[in-house]
Amino acid sequence: MDVSGEKYIDFLAGCGAMNYGHNNRHLRKAMMRYLNHGGIAMSMDLSTQSKTAFLESFETHILKPRSMDYRAQFAGPTGANAVEAAIKLARKVTGRTNIIGFTNAFHGCSLGALSLTANTHHRASSAPLLNQVTRHPFDQYFGPSIDTAAQLRTLLEDRSSGIDLPAAIILEVIQGEGGLNIASRQWLSSIQKIARDHDILLIVDDIQAGCGRRGTFFSFEEQGIAPDIVTLAKSLSGYGLPMSMILIRPDLDQWSPGEHNGTFRGNNLAFVTARAALDAYWANDDLQVAISKKAETLRTRLEQLAETYGFAVKGCGLFQGLEVDDEDLSRDIRTRCFQAGLIIEASGPKNTVLKIMPPLTIEPQILNDGLDILADSIAACCLHSPHVAPISSSALKKELFA
Numbered sequence: 001m002d003v004s005g006e007k008y009i010d011f012l013a014g015c016g017a018m019n020y021g022h023n024n025r026h027l028r029k030a031m032m033r034y035l036n037h038g039g040i041a042m043s044m045d046l047s048t049q050s051k052t053a054f055l056e057s058f059e060t061h062i063l064k065p066r067s068m069d070y071r072a073q074f075a076g077p078t079g080a081n082a083v084e085a086a087i088k089l090a091r092k093v094t095g096r097t098n099i100i101g102f103t104n105a106f107h108g109c110s111l112g113a114l115s116l117t118a119n120t121h122h123r124a125s126s127a128p129l130l131n132q133v134t135r136h137p138f139d140q141y142f143g144p145s146i147d148t149a150a151q152l153r154t155l156l157e158d159r160s161s162g163i164d165l166p167a168a169i170i171l172e173v174i175q176g177e178g179g180l181n182i183a184s185r186q187w188l189s190s191i192q193k194i195a196r197d198h199d200i201l202l203i204v205d206d207i208q209a210g211c212g213r214r215g216t217f218f219s220f221e222e223q224g225i226a227p228d229i230v231t232l233a234k235s236l237s238g239y240g241l242p243m244s245m246i247l248i249r250p251d252l253d254q255w256s257p258g259e260h261n262g263t264f265r266g267n268n269l270a271f272v273t274a275r276a277a278l279d280a281y282w283a284n285d286d287l288q289v290a291i292s293k294k295a296e297t298l299r300t301r302l303e304q305l306a307e308t309y310g311f312a313v314k315g316c317g318l319f320q321g322l323e324v325d326d327e328d329l330s331r332d333i334r335t336r337c338f339q340a341g342l343i344i345e346a347s348g349p350k351n352t353v354l355k356i357m358p359p360l361t362i363e364p365q366i367l368n369d370g371l372d373i374l375a376d377s378i379a380a381c382c383l384h385s386p387h388v389a390p391i392s393s394s395a396l397k398k399e400l401f402a
């Protein structure tokens with residue numbers, strides 16, 4: 001609700017930081033109870049009951065059922081802090097400096113993380129950035145017939161390719177900011193094999209696609225890969241409280257004490273809400289079942305829109321979008337949605353992918369109401385702008401000049 005009492009449906013969910021909805025009552029209750037009992041709020045990196053309880057729930061509800069063995073490190077409040085910690089650790093452990101990042105990647109806006117982020121708009125302010133970063137095309141970057149994982153292997157195995165053997169390869173399994181591009185199972189397993197063959201660490205940045213966005217807790221858990229380091233942030237605390245974490249393969253935890261520190265790594269309110277979120281939503285598979293049902297509804301409705309207007313559907317889970325292929329149209333649709341009470345953002349290199357990422361806990365009726373607003377807004381924009389009816393202008397141009 002805004003200052004004048006207007007209500008909004010939220011298809012942005014704090015860019016994936018509000019996966020359990022705003023002011024979630026389970027999480028709020030846990031936090032209020034903790035505050036009312038005078039629980040400590042700030043503890044730097046000392047052990048507290050709330051931190052221990054969170055780690056226990058994470059072990060019980062997330063790692064153990066998935067047979068995963070990781071050490072957790074609280075890297076600092078933001079996602080970018082987690083990415084920085086992951087890069088630093090990979091460099092320290094391997095003794096190498098180069099890091100491979102992918103086209104359309106987004107890893108944050110601090111200098112190290114920014115160096116691995118692909119978008120010029122984000123990087124422009126801070127050039128020159130870390131120069132030991134090699135950019136490589138993501139899965140399907142050149143279309144379905146070119147295997148960019150095979151290209152990466154060739155480049156890394158050729159001493160004359162000019163690319164130094166990297167400390168790590170960092171990737172998002174689904175590129176959120178990059179336009180909801182999904183890495184295929186096949187591509188991911190090829191990348192993992194390259195990493196294993198050359199003692200390169202595989203870092204999965206699960207800051208946006210994790211915490212259930214895809215339907216599973218981790219975006220990679222049904223993809224046949226086992227990353228060496230995983231970054232988590234955004235919805236980890238569940239309540240919009242800053243908290244990030246990296247998961248480290250135990251033998252890679254080679255930090256010396258205090259080597260990567262930071263004052264704000266003991267946000268106990270975040271530990272409390274993070275634990276409450278795990279206990280409320282990840283102790284059984286109710287949430288996952290509900291996500292997959294809503295994801296199906298979303299898919300069906302997006303496919304109808306795509307068919308009517310010549311758009312393409314992207315993404316999966318509650319992490320889907322419509323490629324409308326026209327910057328002005330994308331902006332006009334979002335403006336109209338907002339006026340009609342729907343918050344929706346765009347992603348992709350030209351902001352032409354309308355991104356639908358509601359809270360995972362959204363009621364099916366509200367999801368449908370939001371999709372109605374989206375459908376009406378698209379219809380209105382396509383009617384009113386001659387250059388986009390009935391299919392988007394660039395698609396039309398392609399047709400006209402084919």
Ligand SMILES: *Cc1c(COP(=O)(O)O)cnc(C)c1O
Nearest residue numbers: 078079080106107108205207208
């Ligand atoms: C948002 C995001 C980050 C950066 O997180 P911040 O908390 O904004 O620093 C890193 N990686 C991915 C994939 C993200 O979506």
